[in-house]
Amino acid sequence: MAEPEINAGSGEGDMAKDAIDEIVINDDEKQKLSKGDAEEKKEKAGNTMDDGVAFTGMGKEELLIYSSKPFWIRLRLALLVLFCVVWVAMLITAIVLIATADRCPPKVNWQKKNIVYSVFPRSFKDSDGDGNGDINGIKSQLDYLSQLNVKTLMLYPVFENTWPDDVDPKPTPAAEYGSMPLNFTNVDPKIGNVTHLKELIAELRDPEFDMKIIIGLNVIQTSNVHSWFNESKECSDSKKNDYCDYYIWKEGDVNDPVNEPPNNWLARDGTSAWTYEPTRQLWYYHSNPGMAPQLNFNNANVSQAVLDALVYWVNEVGVDGVVIPNADYLTVDTSFKDEPGNNGTGYDGLSHDYTTDQNSTLELLKKWKDALAKYSVLEATKSLIADTRHQRVVAHIADVTDSVINQALIYEAEDDITVELLNEIFLKNITLDTHEFWELSTANSDRFYSRFDSSSLPVSLSLISTLVKGTAVVYQGDELHLEAGVPVSPFPWSATAPNYGFTESDVTPWVESPVYPASANVVSMEANNGSVLHAHRAVNRLRVEEPALYNGGMMAAKSDKPESVFAFCRHLYGWPSYLVVFNTEDSEVTVDLSENESFPQEAAVVLVGEKVSEDDADKVKLNELKVAGKTTVVVKWIPE
Numbered sequence: 001m002a003e004p005e006i007n008a009g010s011g012e013g014d015m016a017k018d019a020i021d022e023i024v025i026n027d028d029e030k031q032k033l034s035k036g037d038a039e040e041k042k043e044k045a046g047n048t049m050d051d052g053v054a055f056t057g058m059g060k061e062e063l064l065i066y067s068s069k070p071f072w073i074r075l076r077l078a079l080l081v082l083f084c085v086v087w088v089a090m091l092i093t094a095i096v097l098i099a100t101a102d103r104c105p106p107k108v109n110w111q112k113k114n115i116v117y118s119v120f121p122r123s124f125k126d127s128d129g130d131g132n133g134d135i136n137g138i139k140s141q142l143d144y145l146s147q148l149n150v151k152t153l154m155l156y157p158v159f160e161n162t163w164p165d166d167v168d169p170k171p172t173p174a175a176e177y178g179s180m181p182l183n184f185t186n187v188d189p190k191i192g193n194v195t196h197l198k199e200l201i202a203e204l205r206d207p208e209f210d211m212k213i214i215i216g217l218n219v220i221q222t223s224n225v226h227s228w229f230n231e232s233k234e235c236s237d238s239k240k241n242d243y244c245d246y247y248i249w250k251e252g253d254v255n256d257p258v259n260e261p262p263n264n265w266l267a268r269d270g271t272s273a274w275t276y277e278p279t280r281q282l283w284y285y286h287s288n289p290g291m292a293p294q295l296n297f298n299n300a301n302v303s304q305a306v307l308d309a310l311v312y313w314v315n316e317v318g319v320d321g322v323v324i325p326n327a328d329y330l331t332v333d334t335s336f337k338d339e340p341g342n343n344g345t346g347y348d349g350l351s352h353d354y355t356t357d358q359n360s361t362l363e364l365l366k367k368w369k370d371a372l373a374k375y376s377v378l379e380a381t382k383s384l385i386a387d388t389r390h391q392r393v394v395a396h397i398a399d400v401t402d403s404v405i406n407q408a409l410i411y412e413a414e415d416d417i418t419v420e421l422l423n424e425i426f427l428k429n430i431t432l433d434t435h436e437f438w439e440l441s442t443a444n445s446d447r448f449y450s451r452f453d454s455s456s457l458p459v460s461l462s463l464i465s466t467l468v469k470g471t472a473v474v475y476q477g478d479e480l481h482l483e484a485g486v487p488v489s490p491f492p493w494s495a496t497a498p499n500y501g502f503t504e505s506d507v508t509p510w511v512e513s514p515v516y517p518a519s520a521n522v523v524s525m526e527a528n529n530g531s532v533l534h535a536h537r538a539v540n541r542l543r544v545e546e547p548a549l550y551n552g553g554m555m556a557a558k559s560d561k562p563e564s565v566f567a568f569c570r571h572l573y574g575w576p577s578y579l580v581v582f583n584t585e586d587s588e589v590t591v592d593l594s595e596n597e598s599f600p601q602e603a604a605v606v607l608v609g610e611k612v613s614e615d616d617a618d619k620v621k622l623n624e625l626k627v628a629g630k631t632t633v634v635v636k637w638i639p640e
Contacts, residue, residue, distance in 0.1 A: 109381060110212050110320070111403050111435060113550045114151035115466070115540050116473040120177070120443045121155055121191040122510060123488045124476060126503035131510045133490070133502070135192035139200045142209050144522065148479060149540035153204065154323065156216025156443070158197070160186045162223035162291070177443045177488060178216065178325070179288045180223035184309035190510075194317060201318045214321040214385065215313060219306045220330055221292040229293055233280045245299045248285035250336060252276065264338045265355055268326075270346035273355070287329040287355065297331050297364055307371055314382045315375050322372070323405065324365070327386030328393045331360040357393040366400040385437070391425060398434035405437040405473065409461060410445045415453050417461075419584055422566040426468050427556055438465035439473040443487050448475070450483040456630040459609050460582050463632045466543050467570065467580050469554040479536040480525060485514030492521040535610035542606070548572040557581070557599075560592040565627070567593065576636045579603060583627040594623040603635035 066072075125137030138153075145153065157178030187193050204211040222229055231243035252274075253260030261274035261283055274283040275293075284293045297303050313319050324330075333354035340351045369384040376382045386397050387405035391412070398404040408425045429436070440462060441448040449458045458481075466472040476491055490509045493501030495518050503509055518524065525533035543549050552572030557579060559565045564585045571577040579599070583589050593599060605618045609631050620626075620635060627633050 108551045110152065111381075111383060111385075111471060113544060114212060114471065115149065115543060116152045116154050116214075116437060116471060117145055117148060117150040118154045118156065118439075118442070118473055118475045120476060120488055121158065122188075123443075123502075124491050125493070126507070126509070129504045129507050131503055131507045132190045134190075135187070135196040135200050139196075139203055142203060142211075145211070146209055147537060148474075149537055149544055150474065151210070151544065152212040152214060152320075154214045154216065154473070156323065156325070157181075157218065158187055158191070158215045159184055159217065160188045162225060163190070178218050179221065179292050181218055181221070182223050182226055184217065184219060184306065185312050197317060212320040214323055214383070215319050216323040216325055217310065217313065218325045219295070219309065220324070220326055221286060221288060221294045224291045224293055233277050233284075235280060242301070245296055246302055247293045248296045248332065249280065249282040250274070250285065252283055263336055264350070265332075266339075266347050266350060268347055285332065287326065294329075297360070298334065303364065303367075307368055310368060310372060310384075311375070314372055320381070321383035321385055321402070323385045323387060324368075324401075325387050326389075327365060327397055327401075327404075328356045328361060328388045328390055330364055331358045333358060356390065357396060362396060362400045365397065369401055387437075387439070391428075394436065395429050395432055395434060398429070398432070398436065403435045403437055403471070405439050406470075407439050407442075409438065409440050409465065410442065410448075413451075413461060415457065417457065417584055419563060419566045422464075422582070422584075423556070426464070427568070430469065430554055430556070436470040437473050438468065438470055439475070440465060441475045441478060441487060443475075445487065447483055447485070447487055448478050449481045454586075454630045456609065456628070460630060460632040463539065463607065463610070463634070464566075464580060464582060466539055467549055467578065467634065468568065469552075469570070472540075472543070474536075474540075479533055480520055480522070481532050482516070482520055484516050484520070486511075489514055492516045494523040495519075495521045496523075532610060535612060538612045539607065539610065542612075546578070547575045548578055552577075557593055558595045560595070561589055564589060565591050567591075569596070569599075571598075571639070573639075576638050578606065578634060578636045579622075580632060580634050581625060581627055582632040583629060586629040588626060588628045591625050591627060592623045593625060596622075598639070600637045603637040605633070606636050607632070607634035 119138060120133075121135060121138060122133045124133040125141055126133050127136035127140055128134065138155075159181055160183040161178055162180035162182055163177070187197055201213055203209065204213055228243050228246050231241050232246050232249075235241060235244035250262040251257055252262055258276060258281075261272050261276075263274075265273040265285070267273045267287055267289060269289055271289070273285055273287060275286060276283050286292050286294050288294075295302050295306070297306075310322050313322055335354070337354055339354050341349055342351050344350075365384065365386060372382045372384050381402075383402035385403045385405060386401045387407060388394060388397055389407040389411050391406070391408045394404055394406055394408075406425070412421060412425070440458075448462075452458050462472075462478070475487065477487070480492070482492070488511055490500060490502035490511065490513045492513075495516070498505030499507065499509055500513055500516060500521060501523075502513065519528070519531070522533070525531035528534070548570045552570045552575070555569050555571070557567035557569050559567055559581075565581060565583055567579065567581045569577060569579050579593070581591065581593070583591075594601070599622055601623070602619045602621055605613045605620055607613065608628075620633075622635075625633065625635075
């Protein structure tokens with residue numbers, strides 16, 4: 001009985017033993033597996049110390065517990081506050097920098113921004129001692145022009161020309177300078193040659209000067225010794241050539257064809273616009289005196305020849321624009337009817353309905369403008385500019401050209417100038433998209449500062465033409481307030497140098513110099529900081545640096561004295577506004593401008609006459625602004 005129990009016990013013991021052995025084996029395998037997993041993890045992690053211990057990151061729960069400690073909470077909060085403070089500080093700094101930093105002025109076409117300096121080349125500076133001013137003489141004085149703060153140089157005349165002093169007998173009345181072209185594509189030998197002109201242009205392009213150049217081309221007519229005219233006057237019914245119709249020919253009055261002109265048309269000097277040519281036995285038309293026969297632009301060959309000349313100067317020589325003088329006279333009504341009379345005398349005694357402002361003239365100018373525009377590249381705009389003395393045609397011509405030179409102040413401004421006339425000249429076209437150049441004098445007019453009894457009036461008109469919407473044109477010598485001599489008198493560089501520094505001591509200038517006052521020269525005015533030359537420079541600098549003045553809008557300013565005060569405001573969003581107030585009376589007035597809602601109560605004085613105020617703290621009240629007789633006051637403010 002005992003043996004079976006023992007056997008049974010032995011079976012269970014074997015089973016227990018086997019189980020124990022299995023557990024031991026499994027534990028060994030697990031240890032081996034754990035070591036293998038650890039080594040595998042260590043290889044994957046690649047993060048071991050020299051002692052072979054592996055590091056692993058915190059678990060999510062452990063990280064949350066650790067980051068919830070007070071120290072880390074306070075640190076995160078402090079960093080968040082610091083970030084917000086820095087961000088707000090950077091935002092405020094950026095706003096302040098934007099608000100206070102110099103703003104980039106608007107980019108505009110050079111015609112709008114640049115003041116023009118008009119030079120009569122033969123009288124400016126003689127470089128070679130022959131008594132004639134010349135292109136190289138101009139080039140030698142570019143520093144002077146730069147200091148004037150002018151950025152466009154206008155030369156007229158440039159092309160080869162018949163000069164009144166070369167003609168015997170002298171023309172009667174004297175022909176205008178530059179009105180008798182001999183060659184539309186050649187520089188006059190008296191002032192240089194095309195190479196000299198190209199060298200001048202290259203110098204102007206230098207960043208030191210960065211100036212534009214335009215030239216006057218009187219293409220409306222030619223000299224009566226021009227090769228075209230010589231050919232044209234030889235024509236007859238039996239003898240024809242290509243030039244027969246290059247000019248405007250007409251038979252005389254039927255009752256007396258030799259002694260009586262075809263009609264009552266007048267030249268601008270008040271004499272007949274017709275001259276009899278015995279060779280051809282016909283009369284030729286001229287809006288200028290008789291030595292300058294007018295071209296016939298109804299002839300397509302004439303129109304094309306002139307266009308070719310314009311393109312030559314712009315494309316081959318490199319000028320930035322051409323000016324067509326007396327552009328409103330380019331064509332005439334081919335009906336050749338008598339012009340109706342009016343209440344005037346002389347030239348002003350006719351209405352000139354058939355000799356000015358013809359539709360064919362506007363079509364011709366538009367054609368030339370479009371042709372020159374093809375040679376414009378980016379900012380290198382090639383411009384067609386026309387001039388006219390007739391206020392009534394300015395808007396018409398401005399529509400078909402890039403700019404128009406308004407000469408109303410040359411022919412209409414007098415000592416008793418009125419607000420009505422100034423409104424007509426400066427404000428009539430204010431709403432039109434036109435650009436006008438304001439010209440005060442030329443080689444063929446009286447000196448600007450000699451035309452008035454009042455010394456303050458020309459100063460005021462000069463200021464207005466500089467600050468009004470448009471572009472001022474300064475004729476050589478006007479910046480010195482020259483009154484002596486004529487506009488083509490040699491330019492006075494120095495009071496002590498022979499010939500006023502115009503040419504060498506042993507040379508006789510081509511035209512006699514007047515006796516200038518001791519202070520009326522560049523050297524003397526340079527030495528005097530209070531001179532009109534320094535004042536002129538300051539006004540020009542103001543004009544070219546202030547965006548509201550060269551690119552801003554313009555509006556008439558209302559006052560309590562509209563019959564005696566001419567006032568206007570120049571404005572441009574984001575820039576200082578300027579108010580210009582001119583008193584046309586001889587005595588001082590106190591003017592109230594408070595009716596203008598956009599004006600402040602006070603403004604800083606900028607100019608009184610040509611006296612520049614250097615202190616913006618000099619304030620005046622706009623409801624009681626005092627302005628001396630024939631004087632202009634300019635004030636400014638920063639709009640809110």
